[in-house]
Amino acid sequence: MSIETFYEVMRRQGISRRSFMKFCSLTAASLGLGPAFAPRIAHAMETKPRTPVIWLHGLECTCCSESFIRSAHPLAKDVVLSMLSLDYDDTLMAAAGFQAEAIIEDIKKKYKGNYILAVEGNPPLNEDGMFCIHGGRPFVEILRETAADAKAIISWGACASWGCVQAAKPNPTRATPVHKVITDKPIIKVPGCPPIAEVMTGVVTYMLTFDRIPELDRQGRPKMFYGQRIHDKCYRRPHFDGGQFVEHWDDEGARRGYCLYKMGCKGPTTYNACSTTRWNGGVSFPIQSGHGCIGCSEEGFWDKGGFYNRVTDIKAFGVESNADRLGGGVAAVAGAAVAAHAAVSALSRARSNNDKNPGGN
Amino acid sequence: MAVQVEVSGAAQTAAGRTVFVYEAPVRLWHWINALAISVLAVTGYLIASPLPSQPGEASDNFLMGYIRFAHFAAAYVFAIGFVARAYWALVGNHHARELFVPRLADREWWAGMRQELLWYAFIARQPRKYQGHNPLANLMMFLMVTLGSVFMIVTGFALYGEGGQAGHWANVLFTTWVLPLFGQSQDVHTWHHLGAWMMVVFVIVHVYAAIREDIMSRQTMIGAIINGERTFRS
Ligand code: SF4
Numbered sequence: 001m002s003i004e005t006f007y008e009v010m011r012r013q014g015i016s017r018r019s020f021m022k023f024c025s026l027t028a029a030s031l032g033l034g035p036a037f038a039p040r041i042a043h044a045m046e047t048k049p050r051t052p053v054i055w056l057h058g059l060e061c062t063c064c065s066e067s068f069i070r071s072a073h074p075l076a077k078d079v080v081l082s083m084l085s086l087d088y089d090d091t092l093m094a095a096a097g098f099q100a101e102a103i104i105e106d107i108k109k110k111y112k113g114n115y116i117l118a119v120e121g122n123p124p125l126n127e128d129g130m131f132c133i134h135g136g137r138p139f140v141e142i143l144r145e146t147a148a149d150a151k152a153i154i155s156w157g158a159c160a161s162w163g164c165v166q167a168a169k170p171n172p173t174r175a176t177p178v179h180k181v182i183t184d185k186p187i188i189k190v191p192g193c194p195p196i197a198e199v200m201t202g203v204v205t206y207m208l209t210f211d212r213i214p215e216l217d218r219q220g221r222p223k224m225f226y227g228q229r230i231h232d233k234c235y236r237r238p239h240f241d242g243g244q245f246v247e248h249w250d251d252e253g254a255r256r257g258y259c260l261y262k263m264g265c266k267g268p269t270t271y272n273a274c275s276t277t278r279w280n281g282g283v284s285f286p287i288q289s290g291h292g293c294i295g296c297s298e299e300g301f302w303d304k305g306g307f308y309n310r311v312t313d314i315k316a317f318g319v320e321s322n323a324d325r326l327g328g329g330v331a332a333v334a335g336a337a338v339a340a341h342a343a344v345s346a347l348s349r350a351r352s353n354n355d356k357n358p359g360g361n
Numbered sequence: 362m363a364v365q366v367e368v369s370g371a372a373q374t375a376a377g378r379t380v381f382v383y384e385a386p387v388r389l390w391h392w393i394n395a396l397a398i399s400v401l402a403v404t405g406y407l408i409a410s411p412l413p414s415q416p417g418e419a420s421d422n423f424l425m426g427y428i429r430f431a432h433f434a435a436a437y438v439f440a441i442g443f444v445a446r447a448y449w450a451l452v453g454n455h456h457a458r459e460l461f462v463p464r465l466a467d468r469e470w471w472a473g474m475r476q477e478l479l480w481y482a483f484i485a486r487q488p489r490k491y492q493g494h495n496p497l498a499n500l501m502m503f504l505m506v507t508l509g510s511v512f513m514i515v516t517g518f519a520l521y522g523e524g525g526q527a528g529h530w531a532n533v534l535f536t537t538w539v540l541p542l543f544g545q546s547q548d549v550h551t552w553h554h555l556g557a558w559m560m561v562v563f564v565i566v567h568v569y570a571a572i573r574e575d576i577m578s579r580q581t582m583i584g585a586i587i588n589g590e591r592t593f594r595s
Contacts, residue, residue, distance in 0.1 A: 218541045227527050229546070242422030243415040253414050262411060268523075269546035298545040311409050311554060312547055323551050324409070327558020334562040338569040341481075345573055348483055 006045040006208065020045075027205045030198055030277075031214075032224050044209040051208050052107050052115045054146060055089035058139045059132045059166050059175050060121025064157040065091050067194035070280060071201045101135050104142075108149050116207060117150035119143065121159045123181055124166070124173035131173040140181065152186045152213055153178060154203065161189035161220075162299040169303055179220065188213050189220040191272075193296035198277050199225045219299070221271070230267035230293050233275040236260065254290060264308035265292030272297040374490040374593050376579070382456050382492055383589040390446045391586050393438065398560060400435035404428050405557050409550075433521060440514045456493040463496075463503045470496045488578045490593055498570065505563040509556065515539060516553040520546070 004012075010020055024045070025038035057065075069092070088103045090096075095103060107115050121139075124131035129138030147153060155178045158164040167175040179187045190203055203222055206214050214222040231237065239245070240259035247253060247262055259265070267275070270293050274285040286293055292308070295301040305313025311322045321329075374380075383391075407428050415422045450461045464470040477497035479485035489495065494502060519539035522531030523546060529536075543549045575582035579594040 218537055223527070229523060232524070232526060238419040241426040242419045243411060243424030243428075244419055244422060245411060245414045247414055258414060266547065269550060271546070295547065298547065300544055300548075304547060312551060314551060314555070323554035323558065327555055327561070331558055331561045331565065334565045338565055342569065342573065344483060345577060349577060352486065 004050055005048055006050045009050055010045075027202070027209075030202050031206055041205075041209050044211075048209070048211065051151070051211070052111050053118055053204065053208075054104060054107055054115055054150070055092075055118040055120065056134070056139075056143060056146060057090055058119060058121030058123050058134075058143065058159070059173065060157070060159045060164075062091060062120070063194040064120045064159075064200070065089075067192075067197045068200050069197075071197035104146060108146065112149045114151055115149070116152055116154060116204075117146055117185075118154040118156055118204075119160045119178050120156040122163060122167070122175050122177050124175045125181075126172070126174040131175075143178070143181065147182045147185055150185060152188065152207070153182060154207075155179065155187055155189045155191075155220075156200065157195055158191050158193040158296055158301070161191035162301075164193060165302045167302075186213055187220055188216065188222060191221060191226075191297040191299075193301075195297070196225075196273055196277050196279060199273055217271075225273045225277075226271045226297070228271065228273075228276075230270045230272055230275045230287070231265075234259075234267050234287055235275070236287060257290075260287060260290075260292035261310060263292045264306060264310055266295030266298070266301070266307075267293040270295040270298050374492065374580070376593050379590050379592045380492050381589055382585055382591045384449075384453050384457065385589065386449050387446070387453065387457050388586055388589055390442055390449070393442050394446075397435045397439040397442065398564065400431055401439060402557055402561060404432035404435065405554075408432060409554060436514075436517050436521070439510070440518070443510050443514060459493050459499050460502050460507050463499050470499075473497075474500065488574075490578065490580055492591060501563070501566070505559065509559060509563065513553065513556045513560065516543075516549050516556060519549055520553060 007020065011017075015023075021038070021042060024041040025035065028035065028037040028041055031037075088100070088107065090100060093100065093103075121132075123129060123138075123140035123143050125140060129140035132139040134142045155161045159166065159175075160178045163171070163175055163177045166173065167177070179189070188203060188207075190200060192199070199222075202225065203214060206222075214224060217223050217226060219226075231240070234240075236257060236259045239257070240261055244256075244258040245253060245262040246258045246260050249263070261268070265287065267287060274293070275287065278285045278288070294307045295304075305320070305322065309322065311324050313320055313322050314326060408425075411425060411428075415424055447461065450458045473489060473491075474496040476485060476489055477495050480488040481497070493499075515535060516539060518531040519535040522529050522534070522536035523540075525532050525536075539549060540546055543552060571582045571586075574580070575584075581590070581592045585591040
């Protein structure tokens with residue numbers, strides 16, 4: 001059997017030529033590439049043999065998959081899913097048991113060095129990885145084996161990218177992000193809890209059509225989706241600049257849609273595309289629904305204290321405090337110390353003056 | 362230029378003598394810096410914990426915008442002032458260099474440090490006299506003013522570059538590497554905030570020590586940073 005192109009796969013899935021072209025221009029737009037790129041995407045998909053994707057699940061909650069199958073443009077979902085489900089995703093595919101596990105072996109042999117490994121969740125390393133079992137064996141072993149012959153790895157979500165809640169202190173299972181286990185492959189982090197569906201399909205489509213990984217920032221995230229903060233494109237930003245804040249849930253400011261900064265919004269420190277792409281087909285995103293951003297695509301967001309505090313916790317040396325409490329405390333101590341020192345200084349000066357001229361001054 | 366060790370007993374610090382210590386650029390920098398730090402501390406606090414919500418149309422208000430503008434403007438003054446001051450350390454007199462190169466390898470300097478600590482612990486009855494900073498003051502200055510300023514400038518511009526976004530000079534020079542170094546943006550915010558409190562603590566101690574030494578060390582401190590001359594008393 002010769003290897004099919006993407007286009008052939010799509011046509012076999014019953015997708016019309018017209019819909020295919022639509023998908024190409026939409027993808028070009030969502031990748032920020034401009035209309036001229038649509039024919040290039042189409043050409044690539046028509047001529048390139050498709051790259052198989054293996055989608056593994058480690059320690060996770062499957063919210064990435066849930067997000068993924070809700071991709072706004074149904075066609076994007078159909079196309080990418082049809083590409084994926086042909087291969088391996090234990091949550092989405094029809095096959096099960098030994099038959100399913102055989103698929104991994106099959107792809108590894110047939111497409112050695114040529115397939116993409118998408119990882120949702122992460123491997124726990126404690127107790128030899130026994131906290132996450134995949135087909136009777138520790139997930140970390142499957143991950144290492146499958147990664148060995150992969151061309152590149154996509155780390156889906158905060159789990160694979162940073163560790164997420166299962167890695168929260170004290171991290172009893174030693175849940176470890178993928179890039180700390182697999183160090184010899186290019187890794188694309190697509191963080192978020194979950195990541196935005198369009199971002200996920202966008203990344204996959206980019207990699208499949210252009211046969212290279214998108215441009216990444218220093219933390220390994222695709223620049224096209226993680227180059228700006230929520231705050232930079234937030235529609236409540238005028239209220240922020242004007243100093244109009246929600247002070248309490250359900251106050252007048254909340255009703256008027258003021259900025260959620262004082263309610264702990266992490267939009268100013270979170271790099272993601274929510275305020276641009278939004279969620280569920282562009283319907284809304286947390287801030288639009290009246291709740292601040294919790295910063296779910298940022299490293300360590302789960303261990304930084306309250307989602308409703310703007311100045312977050314510092315957990316060092318067992319002290320749990322925030323910068324204001326700690327700094328203010330130190331300043332108060334310094335102030336008190338200065339006052340006490342000044343008092344003692346005055347006393348000792350008075351005494352030494354007395355010593356010098358005992359008859360008084 | 363050789364760095365001299367000035368300890369008590371030297372003719373220069375004899376009672377009644379006046380020496381010229383702080384050149385005009387150093388004094389000017391000191392006061393501009395003091396002003397910039399005050400503005401930065403207040404506006405910085407208000408950025409993290411904003412004032413009560415403003416009424417009316419968003420388009421009629423720009424309070425946070427102005428507060429942030431004041432913070433950024435003062436930050437530029439602070440940073441440019443620091444660079445200018447570092448330049449003056451190269452071309453100015455040897456007192457101007459103390460802040461940047463504490464004499465850590467000098468035994469005499471450490472002996473002076475010990476003496477100062479004893480003086481502050483009320484054990485020593487007399488402090489030594491110095492033309493410039495005493496070793497303890499010098500070390501504090503180096504740690505909190507010199508290194509502290511560098512820390513605040515680097516983390517501050519990294520945060521500033523976030524708003525500037527990719528391609529902005531501060532983003533290219535600072536944000537791209539400072540964010541991953543600290544973990545993420547929120548961590549940089551937290552550290553910058555702690556740095557600000559450190560500056561506040563420094564100011565408290567600095568002002569106290571200057572006033573105290575002026576009274577108790579028989580040499581002018583406050584006058585010195587105003588007119589540049591230090592007079593020694595008996
Ligand atoms: S709601 Fe959050 S992201 Fe939006 S302007 Fe306010 S702080 Fe920024």
